[in-house]
Amino acid sequence: MAEDPLSALSQLADVAPALASARAAVDDAYRHRMLRRRGGEVAAEVSLRSAVASAALAGGRYDLADARSGVVTDPLLHGALRCAQALPGLAEQWRRAPRQVLARLHLLAARGVVADELLGRPVGTEQPPVAARLDALVEVIVASGGQGMVRAAVVHGELLALGLFPGPNGVVARAAGRLELLSSGLDPRGLLLVDEVHLAREPEYVGSAGSFATGTPDGVRAWLRHCATAVEQGAGGVAEVADYLG
Incomplete structure (x- = not known):
């Protein structure tokens, strides 16, 4: 098994307890009795809610009921929905070909939002610093082992910081973060409502993402x-979704 390139990050102050608390919440959420009978319905509802929240963070704010009914025609929301629905099918390819998966996520997210010739094409990679950070991110994704939550946070944060994709880059970044949670085995059924928590804590989300982009230990720790809080509270949302579905 390859050495985890992010192992030092979980040793930053107060990070390990936050990860442990979040992990316990995930384990508890996955024991919900309704998942045995209607887990697929719960996952579908979480996918919808996650897409609505991610679109809202990108500037497309709509009521969940309107999104569920299909009356919203905004291509930004539809792109977020396509991304969310595609994640289970991309999980196996994620480790093998992350660049292609990221391009696919952008194509899904940005169709109808940016010009067709920009779909799936990262920008700025001709600049050596950007290219180097993207290469390092790919190495993180293809490496095995390590903390799934830490890897997901780094994938999400780096994609936000790099701004690789025209238009809904944030939608791509959040989808990639969820895909890492899924692929790592932490959230194999895609049940955690992490994007709803990001939206509910939007000022903190934006601020800590900006801090992460600085690369300082305190900035990375804040992110x-x-x-970890998003995972913990997102796990708590599983019971709420199960109760909603009855």
Whole structure:
């Protein structure tokens, strides 16, 4: 098994307890009795809610009921919905070909939002610093082992910081973060409502993402703690979705 390139990050102050608390919440959520009978319905509802929240963070704010009924025609929301629905099918390819998966996520997210010739094409990669950070991110994704929450946070944060994709880059970044949670085995059924938590804590989300982009230990720590909180509270949302579905 390859060495985890992010192992030092979980040793930052207060990060390990936040990760442990979030992990316990995920384990508890996955024991919900309704998942045995109607887990697929719960996952579908979580996918919808996650897409609505991610679109809202990108500037397309709509009521969940309107999104559920299909009356919203905004291509931004439809792109977020396509991304969310595609994640289970992209999980196996994620480790093998992350660049292609990211391009696919952008194509799904940005169709109808940006010009067709820009779909699936990262920008700025001709600049050596950007290319180097993207290469390092790919190495993180293809490496095995390590903390799934930390990896997901780094994938999410780096994609936000790099701004690789025209238009709904944030939708791509959040989808990639969820895909890492799914692929790592932490959230194999895609049940965690992390994007709803990002939206509910939007000022903290934006601020800690900006701090992460600085690369300082305190900035990275703030982002990791925010993402751990999103996982923990997102796990708590599983019971709420199960109760909603009855």
